[in-house]
Amino acid sequence: MNDRTRGGLLSRRNxxxxxxxxxxxxxxxxxxxxxxxxRSAGFEEQVQTALIGFGPQGRxxxxxLARIPEATLAAVAxxxxxxxxxxxxxxxxxxxxxxxxxxxxxxDISTVFVATPTHTHRQIALDALSAGKHVYVEAPMxxxxxxxxxxxxxxxxxxNLIFQxxxxxxxxxxxxxxxxFIRSGALGRATMARAQWHSKESWRRVSPNAEREMALNWRxxxxxxxxxxxxxxxxxxxxxxxxxxxxxxAVTGLGQIMLWDDGRKTPDTIQAIFELEDGVPLLYDATxxxxxxxxxxxxxxxDSTIMFRDHRAWMFKEVDAPLLGWEVxxxxxxxxxxLGIALAANATQLDAQDISPTEDDPNLETPLWYxxxxxxxxxxxxxxxxxxxxxxxxEAAVIAIRANEAILQRTRLxxxxxxxxx
Numbered sequence: 258m259n260d261r262t263r264g265g266l267l268s269r270r271n272x273x274x275x276x277x278x279x280x281x282x283x284x285x286x287x288x289x290x291x292x293x294x295x296r297s298a299g300f301e302e303q304v305q306t307a308l309i310g311f312g313p314q315g316r317x318x319x320x321x322l323a324r325i326p327e328a329t330l331a332a333v334a335x336x337x338x339x340x341x342x343x344x345x346x347x348x349x350x351x352x353x354x355x356x357x358x359x360x361x362x363x364x365d366i367s368t369v370f371v372a373t374p375t376h377t378h379r380q381i382a383l384d385a386l387s388a389g390k391h392v393y394v395e396a397p398m399x400x401x402x403x404x405x406x407x408x409x410x411x412x413x414x415x416x417n418l419i420f421q422x423x424x425x426x427x428x429x430x431x432x433x434x435x436x437x438f439i440r441s442g443a444l445g446r447a448t449m450a451r452a453q454w455h456s457k458e459s460w461r462r463v464s465p466n467a468e469r470e471m472a473l474n475w476r477x478x479x480x481x482x483x484x485x486x487x488x489x490x491x492x493x494x495x496x497x498x499x500x501x502x503x504x505x506x507a508v509t510g511l512g513q514i515m516l517w518d519d520g521r522k523t524p525d526t527i528q529a530i531f532e533l534e535d536g537v538p539l540l541y542d543a544t545x546x547x548x549x550x551x552x553x554x555x556x557x558x559x560d561s562t563i564m565f566r567d568h569r570a571w572m573f574k575e576v577d578a579p580l581l582g583w584e585v586x587x588x589x590x591x592x593x594x595x596l597g598i599a600l601a602a603n604a605t606q607l608d609a610q611d612i613s614p615t616e617d618d619p620n621l622e623t624p625l626w627y628x629x630x631x632x633x634x635x636x637x638x639x640x641x642x643x644x645x646x647x648x649x650x651x652e653a654a655v656i657a658i659r660a661n662e663a664i665l666q667r668t669r670l671x672x673x674x675x676x677x678x679x
């Protein structure tokens with residue numbers, strides 16, 4: 258066990274690291290080129306990691322780890338043999354295990370990534386923390402508030418272990434940049450927010466084994482799934498509450514099966530209206546029946562509206578909005594009859610390369626990479642509170658789980674302070 262976990266105490270060296278290098282870590286996450294030398298100096302040894310769950314998200318994590326040189330994937334665990342064989346074909350050098358507890362017994366592994374179905378997160382995370390491992394768990398944290406609270410309590414009770422939840426926008430440089438714009442008053446007084454996710458797909462997965470097919474389709478089981486609002490919507494709702502600095506006071510939900518009437522119990526089309534604490538409404542809709550207009554998010558205020566699409570952002574100013582100054586020189590793009598001012602964390606770099614903000618930015622990595630980069634950096638420069646900490650992850654889970662209840666019941670439900678108590 259290393260000096261971060263032995264006896265629950267921090268050494269003086271790690272305390273100094275944690276207190277003096279937090280700003281550097283934030284810089285590194287946004288500017289990999291600048292941070293390369295600092296990272297090399299900061300890592301005293303390779304981070305040995307294990308991946309629990311080798312489904313689609315687990316495979317994305319494995320591929321992303323391969324692009325983080327300071328971390329090594331040392332083990333993969335999955336209770337389904339087909340996934341283990343798939344892991345061995347793609348990464349023959351990485352040992353595989355059917356029982357994740359064998360991974361937790363390995364003293365050389367300091368860190369685990371939990372990429373199993375949402376309703377299975379609780380026990381794995383609790384066991385990992387009990388074994389003294391740092392934990393990265395996919396969002397939502399859990400499918401019930403009770404399970405999410407138990408995980409948050411365990412993370413709170415192990416302050417020298419890193420516990421990060423996979424809310425990717427919290428680590429993404431463009432979202433961090435826009436957070437500063439919104440908090441500086443660029444919207445004026447906030448008046449409304451809305452987000453949508455449209456994708457024509459069944460969500461159903463097939464297998465020649467009936468038992469395996471049932472397990473694969475856990476998202477269609479209302480007993481264990483957080484539905485569209487949790488499994489998808491959380492990643493759009495969390496930045497909205499983060500940007501606006503508000504919790505919802507209540508949510509009204511509506512859900513129905515409009516296309517995929519195949520025995521599933523979770524709606525394929527949903528709508529949710531969140532009433533924020535100061536009365537600002539947040540509207541969310543998602544569907545598996547149509548891909549039209551894809552996914553995007555808007556935050557509207559008296560002076561301007563900010564839109565996110567494909568992790569890029571634009572600001573649309575009202576004609577009577579005060580002049581901020583910098584927008585005169587910013588790049589602008591036409592959206593039908595509106596002119597959008599590009600908000601990019603590295604706008605100067607884009608200009609220098611003559612790259613339009615509507616194009617894919619070659620300087621940016623995937624959202625998952627930024628989140629995992631933050632997590633791995635925390636080993637060298639922490640432990641400090643992650644951007645997507647257990648408190649952030651728990652609050653997001655409570656909001657989504659409650660919203661899913663409202664959708665299934667087609668009713669209005671309130672959020673009280675007791676729901677958010679850890």
